[in-house]
Amino acid sequence: xxxxxxxxxxxxxxxxxxxxxxxxxxxxxxxxxxxxxxxxxxxxxxxxxxxxxxxxxxxxxxxxxxxxxxxxxxxxxxxxxxxxxxxxxxxxxxxxxxxxxxxxxxxxxxxxxxxxxxxxxxxxxxxxxxxxxxxxxxxxxxxxxxxxxxxxxxxxxxx
Amino acid sequence: xxxxxxxxxxxxxxxxxxxxxxxxxxxxxxxxxxxxxxxxxxxxxxxxxxxxxxxxxxxxxxxxxxxxxxxxxxxxxxxxxxxxxxxxxxxxxxxxxxxxxxxxxxxxxxxxxxxxxxxxxxxxxxxxxxxxxxxxxxxxxxxxxxxxxxxxxxxxxxxxxxxxxxxxxxxxxxxxxxxxxxxxxxxxxxxxxxxxxxxxxxxxxxxxxxxxxxxxxxxxxxxxxxxxxxxxxxxxxxxxxxxxxxxxxxxxxxxxxxxxxx
Ligand code: SF4
Numbered sequence: 306x307x308x309x310x311x312x313x314x315x316x317x318x319x320x321x322x323x324x325x326x327x328x329x330x331x332x333x334x335x336x337x338x339x340x341x342x343x344x345x346x347x348x349x350x351x352x353x354x355x356x357x358x359x360x361x362x363x364x365x366x367x368x369x370x371x372x373x374x375x376x377x378x379x380x381x382x383x384x385x386x387x388x389x390x391x392x393x394x395x396x397x398x399x400x401x402x403x404x405x406x407x408x409x410x411x412x413x414x415x416x417x418x419x420x421x422x423x424x425x426x427x428x429x430x431x432x433x434x435x436x437x438x439x440x441x442x443x444x445x446x447x448x449x450x451x452x453x454x455x456x457x458x459x460x461x462x463x464x
Numbered sequence: 465x466x467x468x469x470x471x472x473x474x475x476x477x478x479x480x481x482x483x484x485x486x487x488x489x490x491x492x493x494x495x496x497x498x499x500x501x502x503x504x505x506x507x508x509x510x511x512x513x514x515x516x517x518x519x520x521x522x523x524x525x526x527x528x529x530x531x532x533x534x535x536x537x538x539x540x541x542x543x544x545x546x547x548x549x550x551x552x553x554x555x556x557x558x559x560x561x562x563x564x565x566x567x568x569x570x571x572x573x574x575x576x577x578x579x580x581x582x583x584x585x586x587x588x589x590x591x592x593x594x595x596x597x598x599x600x601x602x603x604x605x606x607x608x609x610x611x612x613x614x615x616x617x618x619x620x621x622x623x624x625x626x627x628x629x630x631x632x633x634x635x636x637x638x639x640x641x642x643x644x645x646x647x648x649x650x651x652x653x654x655x656x657x658x659x660x661x662x663x664x665x666x667x668x669x670x671x672x673x674x675x676x677x678x679x680x681x682x683x684x685x686x687x688x689x690x691x692x693x694x695x696x697x698x699x700x701x702x703x704x705x706x707x708x709x710x711x712x713x714x715x716x717x718x719x720x721x722x723x724x725x726x
Pocket of ligand 1: 623627
């Protein structure tokens with residue numbers, strides 16, 4: 306067994322295009338990285354930005370967000386709304402110093418089984434280069450992670 | 465100053481208003497002042513130091529409910545008022561809106577359209593300090609930015625003064641009070657403090673007047689107004705200035721341009 310780092314990836318995908326596309330990847334017997342856990346949503350419009358943050362907080366090293374190509378949304382405009390939200394969200398995260406290279410946005414249609422495999426493989430390969438996202442996970446445990454430092458500080462203040 | 469005081473006095477004398485929202489002299493900086501009768505109008509002031517956004521009080525039902533209300537509004541307060549109208553939060557018939565300038569001139573606005581026209585004809589006040597700080601943060605590497613913001617936001621103790629100071633944060637139930645599911649831990653901790661600010665800024669995207677009151681309000685001096693300032697810039701950059709009532713995030717254009725979705 307190799308000791309290579311295996312990133313954990315959560316994929317938020319829409320039911321109509323990408324989920325069906327990922328199904329096609331399987332039925333076409335295309336092999337792809339098994340690091341990804343797929344979560345199915347009715348539509349990209351339903352993918353709340355907080356879900357991405359929660360994925361990171363709970364130990365994901367990367368996230369994939371994918372849905373129908375523009376003009377192909379089952380609900381006509383969910384992906385257009387989502388696209389605007391991602392544009393602003395991604396910028397804000399970058400300004401905060403959150404590593405946006407760890408979020409992969411894609412359009413994968415129900416016919417693009419091969420593309421889905423590619424998206425996952427590329428994401429996993431990039432995350433292997435980037436390593437685990439400890440920076441963010443550390444912040445989830447700020448008090449725990451800084452316990453020694455904080456105790457020292459407190460003791461210094463009392464002395 | 466005289467002009468403002470006389471105008472407000474006359475409004476009370478004619479019975480046109482029951483309440484006027486303005487500023488009076490404070491201990492160190494001016495503070496909000498609520499005029500209930502004509503003779504109090506002489507305490508009203510307005511100058512460059514009156515930097516809070518008074519529009520925040522207009523949606524406070526306990527304060528303005530059932531009252532004919534007048535307000536002295538800075539550039540940013542006017543911007544917030546226009547936005548509140550667009551979001552159907554204000555009724556024109558109960559309101560007397562006066563734009564005030566630092567030089568003391570007073571301008572009455574009889575409609576939202578008049579406010580909007582004034583706003584589009586007036587260049588927004590320059591924000592050299594904010595621009596400089598945002599520039600500095602932009603120039604950092606991502607890890608430096610992360611260090612900067614996680615240090616800053618680790619101080620936040622979730623008093624929500626930034627929210628209370630904001631005219632656009634008028635929801636009676638804020639996301640931080642929602643507990644099914646509980647999106648954001650209610651106690652203060654670095655990550656949940658960050659999540660709080662990310663939510664605040666996302667919910668204000670395209671609605672924020674960029675007045676900076678959130679940053680001024682923070683008792684710990686966390687520069688949270690830089691986040692909204694940056695967001696305002698981002699919105700302008702990607703979507704320009706909206707001519708319609710619709711909010712940036714509740715509309716779209718089929719040809720919105722991005723370069724990161726593959
Ligand atoms: S005002 Fe400052 S301390 Fe209070 S919640 Fe906002 S950022 Fe945190």
